[in-house]
Amino acid sequence: MAEAPADLDMDRTASRSSEALLTVRGLRKTFGGVEAVAGVDMSIRAGETVGLVGPNGAGKTTLFNCICGQVRPGSGTIVFDGVPLDRMPVYRRARLGIGRTYQRIELFPELSVRDHLLVAERARSGHGRLWKDLLNRARPQPDELSRVEAALQLVGLSDLADTSVAALGLGTCRVVELARALVAEPRLLLADEPSSGLDVHETRQLADILRTVQRRRGMAVLLVEHDLAMVERVADRAIAMDLGQVIAEGPLKTVMAEGRVRHAYLGTDR
Numbered sequence: 001m002a003e004a005p006a007d008l009d010m011d012r013t014a015s016r017s018s019e020a021l022l023t024v025r026g027l028r029k030t031f032g033g034v035e036a037v038a039g040v041d042m043s044i045r046a047g048e049t050v051g052l053v054g055p056n057g058a059g060k061t062t063l064f065n066c067i068c069g070q071v072r073p074g075s076g077t078i079v080f081d082g083v084p085l086d087r088m089p090v091y092r093r094a095r096l097g098i099g100r101t102y103q104r105i106e107l108f109p110e111l112s113v114r115d116h117l118l119v120a121e122r123a124r125s126g127h128g129r130l131w132k133d134l135l136n137r138a139r140p141q142p143d144e145l146s147r148v149e150a151a152l153q154l155v156g157l158s159d160l161a162d163t164s165v166a167a168l169g170l171g172t173c174r175v176v177e178l179a180r181a182l183v184a185e186p187r188l189l190l191a192d193e194p195s196s197g198l199d200v201h202e203t204r205q206l207a208d209i210l211r212t213v214q215r216r217r218g219m220a221v222l223l224v225e226h227d228l229a230m231v232e233r234v235a236d237r238a239i240a241m242d243l244g245q246v247i248a249e250g251p252l253k254t255v256m257a258e259g260r261v262r263h264a265y266l267g268t269d270r
């Protein structure tokens with residue numbers, strides 16, 4: 001559990017009683033003249049899976065980047081488990097329990113599946129050994145190995161642990177990307193279009209894996225996903241965004257039936 005300064009105790013209590021793990025209030029981020037995130041309010045409870053839907057350019061990835069700390073919002077607040085994130089750097093947010101997967105997958109073809117997870121774990125835990133890894137001078141520590149093996153097992157990749165990523169199909173690479181985020185045992189996982197580029201069968205498999213992971217780890221998941229069948233399979237509820245704002249939230253079917261949501265989707269070429 002993260003330590004908060006004493007003057008934050010009231011915020012922490014308020015957060016607990018409403019059971020919100022993540023609370024976003026009045027969040028804004030502008031790039032040049034574009035309001036990518038234009039006043040977002042939302043909250044996620046511990047352990048729930050929320051589908052974040054909306055057309056391309058709605059601001060979903062920018063919202064993720066603000067939550068993870070890769071992008072600094074122009075205004076607004078983000079509170080995670082009672083701790084205001086303000087200007088907290090990315091690695092400290094990761095230690096608090098915020099993990100993510102990326103829309104564009106970035107794996108190193110020559111590295112084995114296990115090594116991908118080990119490198120991620122080292123970068124996160126900040127043991128300062130990353131430069132040694134690059135020089136092949138540091139051996140994995142037992143605690144690092146056990147976290148990595150647990151993540152591999154959880155997603156069903158144990159048998160492929162020694163395989164280099166170059167030998168894997170995109171569907172399996174997406175699972176590696178998911179496992180990489182799980183090594184840190186996040187309490188909130190932000191998954192950015194994990195099924196992007198997958199066929200129907202692979203998407204279904206990934207949805208099943210995500211559901212298993214969510215159930216076993218009990219973490220909260222915010223899932224950006226264009227495949228509505230996948231959202232339906234894994235999410236407890238949905239939030240729709242368009243033009244940087246939340247335009248509807250509730251059960252997925254209700255959200256997708258709302259006029260503003262239908263208009264947002266039909267207004268694109270998708």
Ligand SMILES: Nc1ncnc2c1ncn2[C@@H]1O[C@H](COP(=O)(O)OP(=O)(O)O)[C@@H](O)[C@H]1O
Nearest residue numbers: 031034035036055056057058059060061062063
């Ligand atoms: N780094 C950036 N620089 C300039 N504009 C950006 C940047 N990131 C996102 N945008 C713009 O912000 C808007 C929202 O983008 P994004 O958050 O990627 O939406 P989504 O993930 O919903 O497709 C888009 O108009 C996009 O072009």
Ligand SMILES: [Mg+2]
Nearest residue numbers: 060061062103
């Ligand atoms: Mg995006």
